Every structure is written in structure tokens, then in C-alpha cells.
Amino acid sequence: MNIHCGGWSKFRPVEKEEVEIFNEAVGMLKGVDYEPLIVATQVVAGTNFKFICNATAITNPPKDYLAEIIIFKALPCEENSNATITSINILK
Template sequence: MAEGMMGAWSEYHKLSPEDQKVFDEGMEGFTGVGYSPVAVATQVVNGENYSFFCNATLVSVGEEHFPAMVDMYKKPSEKAEITKINQLEY
């Protein structure tokens, strides 16, 4: 599907300052695991879906590291919210 088309996912790419702002907003108040986004894909719907590929660190148990996907949704003029977090197998 063509990037920018309603409903189509973009390719994963480096975060723009706006992508980082959405990520930071959605993670506000989230504790226990630190997520550092590496890349993001977006999908324009009635708002925008974000799929962030992250390096994660479990801070409460010996700083275990693992890859994870953090999905968020942001409605226009509203705060971003986490819709799903998946630890990836490697």
C-alpha cells in the first residue's frame, strides 16, 4: 500500500521529533520498564496508530534487556495512549 494513504502503514523509519513527542506523551507515568524507541511505523485512520520498535529494560529485576513493540493510538487534539505492548522473542 502507498505510504500516506488512509489505512496504509508506513515503512518503519527513524523517529521524527513529532513521533518522539507522541511516544513520550503515551509513556507518561508508565513505570517498571524503560522503553527506548528505535524505529516507528504509522497508520492514518480516524487519528493515527503508531507501532514503535523499542529496546526495553526491566528495571526491577537486574536490568534485563529485551526487544519490544509498543503500539499507541492518538486522536486529533487528544493525548496518545498505549494500546498494546509485546515483548519480542529473540
Template sequence: MAENTMPGGWSAYHDLTPEDESVFHEALAGFVGVHYTPFAVSTQVVAGMNYKYKCEASMPPSDVIWEVIIEIFKPLHGSAHIVSIIRI
């Protein structure tokens, strides 16, 4: 099924592919404190790829869970990195 997004536009949120999961883990490698579990992603093709991950966040040992959007940029050459984390 083809996506109906305009060039440069964001895709609809969808389940993560193995590639989406790999980019998420690459960007958060070594990140400590809050635990993030992604459950949906939206992407935008630019000179590389922008990702918006909807995640559940928690800070063990607390049982409190909240939602965030983590924006990640993966350049054509180089490593993925976090652009922003916004609590929703």
C-alpha cells in the same frame, strides 16, 4: 521522497521524527517499571494516527534487554494512549 503505502496501510519502519518522539513520551507519561527506548516507528493514518514503536526494554537495575512493539493511538482530539505492548 513519497511513501508508497495504500490508504489505511502502515508505513515502513523509519527513524523517529521529533513529533513521533513527542507522541511516544505523551503516551508513556507516568509509566513506571520497565524502561522503553524507541528506535523505529511505523504509522497508520486513521481517525487520528496509529503508531507502532519498536523499542528496547529493560528493567533497571538488571542489564537484561529485550525488544517490544508498543502500539499507541493518538486521536484527532485528545491524548495519545497505549493500545498494547508486545514482546518480540
């Protein structure tokens, strides 16, 4: 993982460890299926992950679009180190 303190890294393909973090945060969402395509990271007091995803709204008919999901993962030594979504934005 290529990490730059403070700033965002360049976007790159998602690695297995990042898919696990993505699934930890997004797994409980209902109504939209997300597939991560690329990711950028930002080191803070933990790590922010900016995923660009294919999104499919579970509607009739289904609606496909691109979405940006930002997830924060605290350091392992923190009391609550679960991955949490900080924002979801539709990309146009």
C-alpha cells in the same frame, strides 16, 4: 511524515514530533524504561504509531529486550486527543 491511509507505512527513524507523542503515552509507565528506535504509522480516525523499542526492565539484574508499543493519537479536534497505549508486546 510519510502516511498511507489504512495500511501501515514502512518502518523508519523516529522524528522529534513522534518522540513527543511516545513520551506523552509512555511517560507514566513504571518498571520498564523504553527507548523508541523505529516507527511505522497508520492513518485511521487519528493515527496509530507502531514503535519498536529497546526495553529495560527495572529488575535486579536489569533485563533487556525488544518491545513493540502501539500508540493511538486522536485528531486534534477530538475531545480527548491525548496519546494512549493500545498494546505492548515483547518481541522474540
